Amino acid sequence: MSVVTHFVSPEWYKTPEGRDVVSSLMHLNSQTRRSFGLLEKPVPPSQYTLEEYPYKVFVSGKSGVGKTSTVAKLTGNDIPATHSETPGIQTAITYWPAKIMNINKLVMFRIQFWDAGENALKKFDHILPACKSQMDGVLFLFSFIDKTSFDDLPHQMSRILDVEDNVCKFVMGTKLDLYSQGEVTQRDIQQFESHWNVPLFSIRNQSTASRSSPRPDLDEVAPVLNYICDELWTRDQILSGRISQKDLMPHRISYC
Secondary structure, three states: OEEEEEOEEEOOOHHHHHHHHHHHHEEEOOEEOOEEOOOOOOOHHHHOEEEEEEEEEEOOOOOOOOHHHHHHHHHHOOOOOOOOOOEEEEEEEEEEEEEEEOEEEEEEEEEEEHHHHHHHHHHOOOOOHHHOOOOOOOOOOEEEOOHHHHHHHHHHHHHHOOOOOOOOOEEEEEEEEEHHOOOOOHHHHHHHHHHHHOOOOEEEOOOOOOOOOHHHHHHHHHHHHHHHHHHHHHHHHHHOOOOOOOHHOOOOOEOO
């Protein structure tokens, strides 16, 4: 997957400078990413200074679409082998360094994902407001092998989003590795993107193993994280008055 971004350099993480900084996210002598707790953060090499930008992203979707697995994939945690309903609210943090192209600046994005189980959302009235409080974006999920989860997206969006919300909207299809069993067609996707003016991207809910890439995990999640970070950064530029929405070209996502 490749993404045309507005501000975040999409290939920077592959450069010598990018590899140096990204190494602070990795386990020592390993090509797998570390997971970070609330009080932990990566320490880039001393020659680089990165200002940190924290964001909160709420993850929404029907039960069983793979919310917990997707968050695990994006944050470098182990993907659960079996499905179990999230009992309440779970949070996980990922750090992602990037270069902002127009100002040639290195930054460190800190994204905290909030995941809540559907049954908990229905049972306890305080959970949804807690997840929505001060959120910067919403990641709406559906499963390629469950058409009802795709058809439920408008309901999810109307339930979570308010007219006055200045939040980023992301839509992701999960279980791409099972696409041959898919119930969601390319036409469905194109019609959704056209109607909602939101590009749709996808992820495999499995550990990545590939001999063709030295860092297969990064090569799969980097385009997704670059896109999320670019949207969050762009939103801040619009809200601060530095740019106007009409000055921006739509995001384009292509799959190889």
